[in-house]
Amino acid sequence: MVTASLHLDTLSREFLNNPYPTLAKFRAENPVFWDSEFKTGCNNGMGVWQIFRYADIKSLLSDRRISSEIPATQLELYPIEAQKMIAGLFSVTQKVMLFSDPPKHTRLRSLVGKAFNPHIVEHLRPRIQEITDEILDNLEGATKIDFVQDFAQLLPVNVIADLIGFPRKDYPQIKNWVTCEVAFLAGADVSLELTYHSRTEYLNYVDEQINHRRQHLGKDLLSALITVQEEGDSLSDGELQGMTWLLILAGYETTFNLLGNALLVLLQHPEQLQLLRENPDLVETAVEEILRYDTAVQYLRRVAKEDFEFQGNLIKAGQDIGLWLGSANREPEVFPNPDRFDITRQPNPHIGFGYGIHLCLGAPLARLEMQIALKTILQRLPEFYLSPEGYEWGSNPGMRGLKSLPLVLS
Numbered sequence: 001m002v003t004a005s006l007h008l009d010t011l012s013r014e015f016l017n018n019p020y021p022t023l024a025k026f027r028a029e030n031p032v033f034w035d036s037e038f039k040t041g042c043n044n045g046m047g048v049w050q051i052f053r054y055a056d057i058k059s060l061l062s063d064r065r066i067s068s069e070i071p072a073t074q075l076e077l078y079p080i081e082a083q084k085m086i087a088g089l090f091s092v093t094q095k096v097m098l099f100s101d102p103p104k105h106t107r108l109r110s111l112v113g114k115a116f117n118p119h120i121v122e123h124l125r126p127r128i129q130e131i132t133d134e135i136l137d138n139l140e141g142a143t144k145i146d147f148v149q150d151f152a153q154l155l156p157v158n159v160i161a162d163l164i165g166f167p168r169k170d171y172p173q174i175k176n177w178v179t180c181e182v183a184f185l186a187g188a189d190v191s192l193e194l195t196y197h198s199r200t201e202y203l204n205y206v207d208e209q210i211n212h213r214r215q216h217l218g219k220d221l222l223s224a225l226i227t228v229q230e231e232g233d234s235l236s237d238g239e240l241q242g243m244t245w246l247l248i249l250a251g252y253e254t255t256f257n258l259l260g261n262a263l264l265v266l267l268q269h270p271e272q273l274q275l276l277r278e279n280p281d282l283v284e285t286a287v288e289e290i291l292r293y294d295t296a297v298q299y300l301r302r303v304a305k306e307d308f309e310f311q312g313n314l315i316k317a318g319q320d321i322g323l324w325l326g327s328a329n330r331e332p333e334v335f336p337n338p339d340r341f342d343i344t345r346q347p348n349p350h351i352g353f354g355y356g357i358h359l360c361l362g363a364p365l366a367r368l369e370m371q372i373a374l375k376t377i378l379q380r381l382p383e384f385y386l387s388p389e390g391y392e393w394g395s396n397p398g399m400r401g402l403k404s405l406p407l408v409l410s
């Protein structure tokens with residue numbers, strides 16, 4: 001039954017600080033409902049079907065009646081003066097696999113998969129270790145750090161930009177562009193003008209880098225993507241631009257947020273932190289539990305391609321569907337004691353990396369980064385505590401992460 005007046009207020013400080021009690025309430029009482037007030041950067045307040053249960057989310061993520069594309073009709077939801085900007089913002093999303101359906105998605109994913117394969121990722125292991133050590137070397141002697149700024153933000157941007165082959169001096173600027181993009185896409189409170197400006201600068205930069213790399217092919221991922229294209233397996237110029245844009249976007253913000261969430265959750269569960277210190281081999285299951293317990297990508301957006309009935313509701317063609325991964329990962333029917341953080345939890349079929357055809361392409365890289373980072377931090381920082389001034393959660397409900405995490409080191 002449709003309950004018209006229900007609304008999930010994701011921008012309240014209470015929700016941003018801890019969404020799980022609210023998600024649990026909706027999951028139990030209103031697991032599927034139409035939220036007419038909900039707004040994302042794409043739909044400008046058109047409303048959304050909110051979905052909270054694990055089984056429902058998995059079933060919709062494998063349902064060909066829903067799409068990852070951002071329909072051009074959503075442009076019309078913006079005032080005339082904003083439409084040019086929105087069209088500019090949408091132009092790149094139309095070329096990337098994250099916002100594509102089969103057969104376009106299948107072709108793009110297979111091309112990128114050839115260039116960005118597990119072999120390339122495994123090769124990165126020593127480089128990730130080196131970057132982690134370098135960051136920690138720079139913190140040597142410090143008695144107080146902000147873990148978010150001084151570690152979490154640095155590792156993934158260095159890894160992903162190194163992998164792609166962007167110059168190191170550009171990393172701070174890349175970080176700013178990506179943060180703005182992600183905030184807009186996830187419906188956080190960020191201005192259209194700022195996002196448009198940031199996207200234009202970022203795409204110009206990506207084009208410059210591609211042009212430069214064409215003249216000086218190397219061993220980086222960008223060269224591999226260009227070569228895949230030149231072997232006739234056809235990534236068009238626009239697709240190459242979109243793919244580069246996507247990889248940085250998807251590889252940076254997600255991992256840095258998860259790193260911050262990881263440290264905080266370990267500090268909030270000292271017995272689990274101690275267990276991991278004493279048994280570093282538990283790092284693999286620990287990372288999976290962090291991806292379940294407090295994942296970075298909380299929310300996925302889809303659009304209905306046709307009218308269909310779902311759990312007694314009529315979902316109409318063109319309507320947005322919001323899938324709350326953070327809620328699915330606390331589903332009591334799948335995870336015994338779902339609110340308990342347990343680094344030994346097995347099995348752990350969380351969907352922190354999504355599910356179905358769009359399952360995270362960077363999951364092996366993200367896992368490796370998380371495992372190396374946590375292991376090295378625990379080896380090299382014997383004692384660390386939450387600083388009394390406290391931490392602060394960010395303001396993006398779709399991408400959960402900390403704005404600051406001050407730590408005292410001793």
Ligand code: HEM
Pocket residue numbers: 068097098099109160246247250251252254255258295296297300301351352353354355357358359360361362363365366
């Ligand atoms: C902890 C870190 C990460 C998390 C939590 C995460 C999560 C996700 C999720 C939930 C999706 C599915 C999106 C959807 O269905 O709409 C996704 C897709 C994707 N991720 Fe990740 N991701 C992470 C790290 C990375 C990294 C490091 C990279 C790349 C370097 C990456 C690249 C991608 C790409 C390219 C896609 C699109 C796949 C497709 O459309 O087929 N991700 N990620």
